[in-house]
Amino acid sequence: xxxxxxxYRLEGAPDDAEARAEAIAREHTVEVPRAVVRDAFIERxxxxxxxRVEPVDGAALATVAYPVATxxxxxxxxxxxLFGMSSLRDDVRCxxxxxxxxxxxxxxxPRFGVAGLREATGVHGRALTCTAxxxxxxxxKALADLVRAFARAGLDVxxxxxxxxxxxxxxxxxxxxACLAAVEEVxxxxxxxxxxAPNLIGTPDRVWRQLEFARKEGARAVMASPMLLGLxxxxxxxxxxxDVPVLAHPxxxxxxxxxxxxxxxxxxxxxxxxxxxxxGYAGRFGTPRxxxxxxxxxxxxxxxxxxxxxxxxxxxxxxxxxxxxxxxYGRDAMLLVGGSLQVEEGAVQARSRAFVEAVREAxxxx
Amino acid sequence: xxxxxxxYRLEGAPDDAEARAEAIAREHTVEVPRAVVRDAFIERxxxxxxxRVEPVDGAALATVAYPVATxxxxxxxxxxxLFGMSSLRDDVRCxxxxxxxxxxxxxxxPRFGVAGLREATGVHGRALTCTAxxxxxxxxKALADLVRAFARAGLDVxxxxxxxxxxxxxxxxxxxxACLAAVEEVxxxxxxxxxxAPNLIGTPDRVWRQLEFARKEGARAVMASPMLLGLxxxxxxxxxxxDVPVLAHPxxxxxxxxxxxxxxxxxxxxxxxxxxxxxGYAGRFGTPRxxxxxxxxxxxxxxxxxxxxxxxxxxxxxxxxxxxxxxxYGRDAMLLVGGSLQVEEGAVQARSRAFVEAVREAxxxx
Numbered sequence: 001x002x003x004x005x006x007x008y009r010l011e012g013a014p015d016d017a018e019a020r021a022e023a024i025a026r027e028h029t030v031e032v033p034r035a036v037v038r039d040a041f042i043e044r045x046x047x048x049x050x051x052r053v054e055p056v057d058g059a060a061l062a063t064v065a066y067p068v069a070t071x072x073x074x075x076x077x078x079x080x081x082l083f084g085m086s087s088l089r090d091d092v093r094c095x096x097x098x099x100x101x102x103x104x105x106x107x108x109x110p111r112f113g114v115a116g117l118r119e120a121t122g123v124h125g126r127a128l129t130c131t132a133x134x135x136x137x138x139x140x141k142a143l144a145d146l147v148r149a150f151a152r153a154g155l156d157v158x159x160x161x162x163x164x165x166x167x168x169x170x171x172x173x174x175x176x177x178a179c180l181a182a183v184e185e186v187x188x189x190x191x192x193x194x195x196x197a198p199n200l201i202g203t204p205d206r207v208w209r210q211l212e213f214a215r216k217e218g219a220r221a222v223m224a225s226p227m228l229l230g231l232x233x234x235x236x237x238x239x240x241x242x243d244v245p246v247l248a249h250p251x252x253x254x255x256x257x258x259x260x261x262x263x264x265x266x267x268x269x270x271x272x273x274x275x276x277x278x279x280g281y282a283g284r285f286g287t288p289r290x291x292x293x294x295x296x297x298x299x300x301x302x303x304x305x306x307x308x309x310x311x312x313x314x315x316x317x318x319x320x321x322x323x324x325x326x327x328x329y330g331r332d333a334m335l336l337v338g339g340s341l342q343v344e345e346g347a348v349q350a351r352s353r354a355f356v357e358a359v360r361e362a363x364x365x366x
Numbered sequence: 367x368x369x370x371x372x373x374y375r376l377e378g379a380p381d382d383a384e385a386r387a388e389a390i391a392r393e394h395t396v397e398v399p400r401a402v403v404r405d406a407f408i409e410r411x412x413x414x415x416x417x418r419v420e421p422v423d424g425a426a427l428a429t430v431a432y433p434v435a436t437x438x439x440x441x442x443x444x445x446x447x448l449f450g451m452s453s454l455r456d457d458v459r460c461x462x463x464x465x466x467x468x469x470x471x472x473x474x475x476p477r478f479g480v481a482g483l484r485e486a487t488g489v490h491g492r493a494l495t496c497t498a499x500x501x502x503x504x505x506x507k508a509l510a511d512l513v514r515a516f517a518r519a520g521l522d523v524x525x526x527x528x529x530x531x532x533x534x535x536x537x538x539x540x541x542x543x544a545c546l547a548a549v550e551e552v553x554x555x556x557x558x559x560x561x562x563a564p565n566l567i568g569t570p571d572r573v574w575r576q577l578e579f580a581r582k583e584g585a586r587a588v589m590a591s592p593m594l595l596g597l598x599x600x601x602x603x604x605x606x607x608x609d610v611p612v613l614a615h616p617x618x619x620x621x622x623x624x625x626x627x628x629x630x631x632x633x634x635x636x637x638x639x640x641x642x643x644x645x646g647y648a649g650r651f652g653t654p655r656x657x658x659x660x661x662x663x664x665x666x667x668x669x670x671x672x673x674x675x676x677x678x679x680x681x682x683x684x685x686x687x688x689x690x691x692x693x694x695y696g697r698d699a700m701l702l703v704g705g706s707l708q709v710e711e712g713a714v715q716a717r718s719r720a721f722v723e724a725v726r727e728a729x730x731x732x
Contacts, residue, residue, distance in 0.1 A: 030501035031527060041535075042503030069533065070502060076567045077531035079594050084528065084617035096628055099636060101670055109672030112640040114698055117676050126729030127692045128700035129722050130678060131707055135396035136436060137408030146714065150707075153718030157700065161397060162450065165443035167435065169407075201442045203602035204570035221640075228445050230596010236569035238640075245640035247678065250630065251450035262462055264616065270465060274478040274587075274604070274611035304467055306475030310483050312496060312613065326493045332480055334494035334523065341497055341516075348512065352519030356495050363492030 001045065002068040002100040006082055010060045011091040014053075017060035021050040024092065025064045027085045036342045046070055048081075061095070073106035075235040088279060111238060112245040120220050120245060121156045121195050129154075133179060133196075134161035139170050144178035151186035151194035159223045160199035162249040166206070172198070176214050184218075197221040197247050204233055211241055221245045228252035260291050265298030274309060277336055282325060283316020289328075296329055312336050319355045326362035335359055367411065368434040371464040372448055376426045377457040380419075383426035387416040390458065391430045393451045402708045412436055414447075427461070439472035441601040454645060477604060478611040486586050486611060487522045487561050495520075499545060499562075500527035505536050510544035517552035517560035525589045526565035528615040532572070538564070539579055546583050563587040563613050570599055577607055587611045594618035626657050631664030636672070643702055646679030648687050655694075662695055678702050685721045692728035701725055 008024060010017050025048030030037055037043050048066045071078045083094040110116075118124055131150055133143045143164075150158045158179075166172040176198045187193035198214045200207045200222050207229065214222060226234035226248050238246045264278040281289045296311040311329060314336035325335055341351045374390060376383050391414030396403055403409050411433050418429040437444045449460040476482075484490055497516055499509045509530075516524045524545075532538040542564045553559035564580045566573045566588050573595065580588060587610050592600035594617050604612045630644040647655040662677040677695060680702035691701055707717045 029529065030503065031498075031529060032501045036501065039503060039508075042501060046501070046503035069535070070529070072531035072533045074531050074568050074572070076569065076572075076591075076594055077529070079618050080529050080531075080567075080591070084591075084594065087618055088616060094628065097632070099632075099670070104636070104670040104672060107636050109636055109669075110640045110675050111673075113673030114640075114666070114676045115673065116640055117700070125697060127695065127697050127725050127732065128676070129725050130700045130702045131718065131721075132397075132702070135398045135402065135408060135412070137396065137405060137412035142405075146708075149715040150718050153715050154722040155718060159702075163395070163397060163436070163443065163446050165438035165440050165446075167438045169435070201446075202440050203442065203598045203606070205602060205606070206440070206442075225442075225446070225450070228442055228450065228596070228598075230594070230599050232569045232594075233596045233599055236571060240569070240571070247640065247643060249643050250454060250645060252445050252453055262460065266463065266465075270470070270473050270475055274476045274480075274482055274613065277613060277615050279616060300480070303475075304465070304470040306470060307477070307479030307481065309476050310480045310494070329493065331491060331493050334483070334496045336496045336498070336525075342512075349515040349519050352497065352516050352521060356520040359493050359495050366493065 002102055003065040004068050004071060004081065004100060004103060005051065005063055005065050005098040006094060007061055007063045007096040008086065009056075009093045009095045010062055011093075012059065014055040014058075014060040017055070017062060018050065018053050021053055021060075021062035021064060024048070024062070024086045025050055025066075028064075028081050028083075029066060029070050031085070033340070033343055038345065068100050068103055071103060073103060075107060076232040078103070078107075079231060107235065108239055110245075111242075116245050117157075117195075117221075122193075123156050128156040130157040130159060131155055132159050132161045133164070136161060136163045136167070137169070140174040140178035143170070143175055144182040147179045147194070147196060148182040148186055151183055151192060152190065154192055155194055157195045157197060157221070159197040159247060162199055162201070162223070162225050162251045164199050165201045166210075172210055173213055176219065177217055180217050180219060195221050197223040199249070200224045200237070201229070204236075207233065207237065208241060211237070215244065219244065221247065223247040223249055225249040225251040260287060261295040261298060265295035270306070277312040277314050279315035280313030280317070280325070282313070282318075282321050292328075296333065300332055308332070310334055319351060319358060322355055322358040323362035326359055326366050331363055331366050368466040368468055369431040370434050370437060370447065370466055370469060371417065371429055371431050372460065373427055373429045373462040374452065375422075375459045375461045376428055377459075378425065380421040380424075380426040383419050383421070383428060384416065387419055387426075387428035387430060390414070390428070390452045391416050391432075394430075394447050394449075395432060395436050397451070399706070399709055404711065434466050434469055437469060439469060441473060442598040444469070444473075445597060473601065474605055476611075477608075482611050483523075483561075483587070488559075489522050494522040496523040496525060497521055498525050498527045499530070502527060502529045502533070503535065506540040506544035509536070509541055510548040513545045513560070513562060514548040514552055517549055517558065518556065520558055521560055523561045523563060523587070525563040525613060528565055528567070528589070528591050528617045530565050531567045532576075538576055542580050542585065543583055546585060550584075561587050563589040565615070566590045566603070567595070570602075573599065573603065574607060577603070581610065585610065587613065589613040589615055591615040591617040626653060627661040627664060631661035640675060643678040643680050645681035646683070646691070648679070648682035648684075648691060658694075662699065666698055674698070676700055685717060685724060688721055688724040689728035692725055692732050697729055697732050
């Protein structure tokens, strides 16, 4: 059985590191209490296993081996297995992974890579040069003038600034056409054809349209910000859409540093979530009560004509605390209960019913 | 002029907080040294402005006002303005924002929200209940049996576990069909029609196909993990694709906690980047040299048959240190130089040329 080995750094005293690693191994695969894992196939071929835990300067490094089948060999599901839920913990970092052959084949890596960029630039045997067409605010003509100057100077690659989108003051199509014309002008003049990489940005629909336009106009490379567009989009761009090299920009690589209430309370609503699942105070993530309160308030309070979103606290919702949670969040909420309904074999329906009744009952008083 | 106001928490001594806030305001808009901002339009209508900086328990809160036009009213570009590059700093958190009316209208928020979920479940005046079909590893029949039990118990909503993808042991279409059949069976039997929300996961192409199938089979809600699929994808799903309510799952909300060398050195290559721009040791992000070394090595060394990616250090690349950088990264690298080429008015081409020559020269010795 092929294994995906992932190493986590667990901050804090290493005493309970083994147990924390076990929790991650479960969290990223079955995401139910150990007692729920009764099926032999699931235990053998799905559940992650802790292979090694070693102390390291006041923390611990834990290696978890996941059966590769858990990833479905899909670029999005892979992220769930690597770091889906434990990314939400402040004391865990995903520090390394060992990707088995079938997953390497499924994702496939660069289509062009170093060789393709060398071919596109004609640069061999030396380091390449690159700069950006910027700042935002320039119109197509001013940016094309910059590209012209960079090309004349012999830069190998000029990329758009990652903040150049489809702005009314500098529309994508006008910009790309103008910059590519500048490239050709200098090529005719000097023989040096700089590689210009337009920035693709937007929803998938918009990005595919931008790519199509850029290619039709003769762009020989493109750029995108994978963490901003979403890694699965980036993968589709690289492997299934683009027939020219793709540069990755690091923008938005650190979304974790969003405050919890901003990301889950405001941004997800702004982005259109009708209901927002979050990890509440009751559970294993230890979100402060005040944060949960603020988050739920933000999802529901009047905000510029936006419809309210339904708060869905999860992570630690149990039959036993359901009533308290209803009194905390009120009626405009949905309690998301997890594996605890399945803790008792053969009693799923009975426990579920009890949970349902507890919430109904508590809502009467809320 | 409409403003997008964003608040950042700056860790560490508040002495230089004002200057750090100014840097963020510039970073998220023009991303060039202040001296490069010479155009009156850019200074007035593009550049972010620090409105307030106040000390708060050993750190500082800074509010930056961005002209809303910088966002292009696009769901992806908005992330650049909010937190694109400063998300890469360990000492900055994006803690709040105030969204102006035109941006609220452009993104639009939930299409269904609380009212739509109440309508879909028939639940009014009380908190709703929800659980998950899980664990991963069950086949469609076992999951449908769970849904049946939850439905009979009167749960309002059953969502797929976020880790249920299109696994060979439990294909998406078989699972959704089986679970929806269970829903209808219980509805016929008891009159209670539980709201089952299948998990959509994958690249945009795959997600749209999953949505289409789920809707055709009668699903009346869906779920997705926005930070995992990418927030712009999630937005397109909510606003332009789905005609039923969408639940947001928090998985992968903390990608920042990836080690730098893993994310930029391994994952982006695995996902297909032909060239990877990262913030190197020379610059304002202070990535340790050892990290840069490891990252660049990972992009280029043999790895299961994947083509190597081109390392592109940026952030702090200057005419003055170009030679040293080439000697550090070697020839299979591309130096990304930024606004410093434009620092001296009227000398873009001359400075660019000098940079080009410096790299050519240094490459001979590398």
